[in-house]
Structure formats: structure tokens, C-alpha cells
Amino acid sequence: MINQPGAQLRDLAVRIATHVLPDMTTAYGQADAGLISGLLMALAQDFERAAFNRMADIEEIQQLFKVATANSSYLQNTQALQAFTADTPASLHLQDLDQLHARGFEMLIDLHAWAENNNPELNQAIWSLLRRHSERNKFEVAGP
């Protein structure tokens, strides 16, 4: 087991930026090293939060579906929405979390399309959910 893998990835990113990149003799090599360092930094950030963020999204979507099916006149696929509110991932492996997350997002897209034309409050709630999703998954990485 690797302790604090996110921090280890971050340290590798810094090592490349401070030790490998300056020794590169071509502009192409330096650009490559810079990009790899930036990508490792992004991976470090996502590694640490990936499972938590996927679950936070899933739980928010479940909560929103509960409210939507109870209070709105949205009838399309209601049974699937209700079923999703009780769903749990097959395991804590990211692949399984991603699978459930993707299913939630697909249903959210359909619900959003309906809410835009029929339920401003729900529309706003979905945008707010998407904003929180984006903030949670924001990368702090310098551009190329």
C-alpha cells in the first residue's frame, strides 16, 4: 500500500518540473516534461478526491431525483429515477462508481431538458448541482 498516493504523485510532478525539465536540451523535450508534470499534478488532485467526488455527485443526484419525482409533474422515466435514488455502486472501485455516476448523469440530462421548459425551480436546482459538481472537480493546474 502506498501512503498518501495523491501527495506522492504531486511530489513526482514537482520533481519533474524542478529537476528533469531544466536538464532537457530541446524546447520540445522541455515542453513535454512541463506537460507531463502538469498532468501528474492533475492526477494527484483527482486521485485524492475521485471516489469522494463521484459519491458526492451520486448522492446529490439521488436527492434531487427524490424531490423531482415527489413534487414535479415529470412523468418520463419516473420509475428509473426512483430506482436510482436507492441504488448503490457495485463496489468502491472507481470503475463501478463511474458506471453509477454515468447512469445518474444520463438521467439528469433528460430531466434537465424537461425542467428547462416546465419547472424553473428544478432547472435552477440542476444548474446549482452542476456548479457544485464543477467546483468539486476543479483542477488547479497551470496552462501549457
Place this chain on the structure above:
Amino acid sequence: METTVEQTGQLIAAYLGKHWQTPCHLQGITQIPGGASRQTYLVHLLRNGQAISVVVRRDPPSSLIDTERAHEYKTYAAVFNSGVMPVPEPIVLEEAPGDLAHPFSISAFIAAGKASPAGLDEAAMEPVKAALAQRKWSLLGDLAKLPPDQLGVNSFMSTPAHPAAHELNYWRGVIEADALHPQPIAAAALRWLEKHLPAPSGQLALVHGDFRTGNYLYTDSGEITAVLDWEMAHIGDPLEDLAWSLDPLWSPDLHLAGRLVPRAAAISIWEQASGITVDPETFRWWQIFASVKALAIWLSSAHDYTTGTTKEPILAFAGWPMIDRQNRILLDRLSPDSQHQYAEALA
């Protein structure tokens, strides 16, 4: 087996020797970073005893933008011949993969100027930013007022009856084909674009398709010596290029267009040069479209990096942090409770 950079240089010298029917010797070669759609080399040669430098762009197995090299090469030739914008002189297009294992094109090297976006933030550039902005958006305005048939690009480009609908359909297709995970923000943006589709303006021009910081060479005195990367060029509505050039993604200072001047100033320069008055409603559509198109490119590059045959880091960089940034720009543009942190509210 993949050739080394040095071997590639030797192959290029041999090829040009045959092409020019004169002795051609390699003096040096460097691979230029940042070419996401082609492998790019700067090659120094002795041609019949005379020093000459050329830029070679070779197709990789996978690229950020799926484009046709002949289309780009012909566009360079049309723009070079018209003189509407400074571009490198195209020398030869080789579509047979024989000599360099992949198709390639060769153009003249322009020594003056650099493309670095970060270079624009250096203190020495501060006094010339206004002049550079004037040049940048004047050039784009000049292109906007030039009819495509006058450039001759209509001989190899189609002319869409409804440019906005045409572009929207194309980039929607890219998102649908390449997104590795459902994209609720992109989906909402696509619905918005469909619902608010503007009528054709009747203004048709050659659209560069990627006119932004990083795709032109500038000097310390505020001159633009070349506009590069025409692989996404097409005939369309000139507002498309203007909106693309102003996307917040191209500037860390969110209130500046392309790290240079406030967006309103850039629009004003463009209006003056093109003779076209920007309608805010229509322009808002093109601004949101620009962010959706960019997001499509980032999703496509993530797809290529994950599933494709190349592991170029630039593809992953475009695919991971850029998707995140572009999504936040779209949220800012479309969310009903937006604080408009990334862009001014329009219309």
C-alpha cells in the same frame, strides 16, 4: 520503426533535394513543441550552398483535430496569395506517406516573432499590447470583409446555407461521438444553441476556425508576422472567429480578450476593420457556440488519448484540465444564477 529527429531531417533534405532538383544538405533540425494536430519540425538546410529554413508539418497517427492536410495547405496558399494576412509561404504538400512514413507539408520559416501566450504577459509587452490588439483584430476584420470567392477558397470548401446550423451540427456530432462520460453541461449548452439558433446573417467569409492567442507570431514591437494553424478553416459567419478569439479560456485575466485588451475594445477594432456591426444577441450565440466547440475539441482529445494510438501529453492536457475549465465557462454563461465570473453578461 520510428525515425529519430536527425533521421527525419535527413529524409526531408533528400526529399527537398529531389523536389527542387538541386543539392540540399541538412544543417540542423529541431522539433517544435505545441503542435497538437501535426508533428512540426524546424529544418535548417543548405540549398545549393544557400542557407534556408523551412517548417515541416507531418501527420501523426492521431491528432487533436481531425483535419485534411490538403484542405489546410490550400487555405495557406489562398491566404498567402491574397496577402490579407501574413502567413508562411507554402512550398510543397506531399500526400503520399512514402518519404516520411506519413503525409506532410513544407512551408517557409518565419524567423521574426514568437507564439508564446505567456510571453504576452511579460512586462516588456505592456506598452505594445494596444497596438498588437489593433493589429490582431484588424487582420481578422479584414478577413471578415473579404468574400470567399475573391480568395478562391470556395473552389475547395463548401458554402453552408446556414453557417450556424452547419457548425452546430458538426460539433454536436463530435461531442456525441467522443464524450467518454455523459456531459450534462454540454448537453444543456447544445439545447440552448438549438433553441436560439440565429438566422443566417448573409455575411460569409473565410473563417480561420482557431484564431486565438498561441496561433499567431508577434514581435516585441507589436507586429504580427504570421497567422498559423489553419486546419479548421472553413467558409462561415465571420462572427464565429471573433467569438472564438474572445473566449475566456485564452486569457488568465478573465476580462481581457486574448491577454491584450478588454473584450469591448477588441470588438470595436474588429467592427471598424470589417465594417460589420456586432449584434449582441447573435454574438452571444456565437460566444456560447465557441465554448461548446472548444469543449468538443477537448472531449475529442481526451477520447483520442484514452482510446487512440498516440500518448502525446498535449492530448491529455487538452482532455483533462481544459474540459473542466470550459465547463465552468459554460456554467458561467448559461446558469440562471450566474455571477458572470468568466465573461461579461451579454444580451
